[in-house]
Amino acid sequence: MTKLLTRNKKLIDWVNKISRMCQPDDIVWIDGSHAQKEILRRLKS
Numbered sequence: 001m002t003k004l005l006t007r008n009k010k011l012i013d014w015v016n017k018i019s020r021m022c023q024p025d026d027i028v029w030i031d032g033s034h035a036q037k038e039i040l041r042r043l044k045s
Contacts, residue, residue: 005029 004012006029019027030036 003029005031 006012015027
């Protein structure tokens, strides 16, 4: 899993549970930063 942006144990447990079920290639924590917005914008194009 990628770097966690939260210490909320319930959220982390839920993400881990869903990850085990869905087996994604990666998990991206959306942080709302300008840099991340630009990355997502470029992926959309």
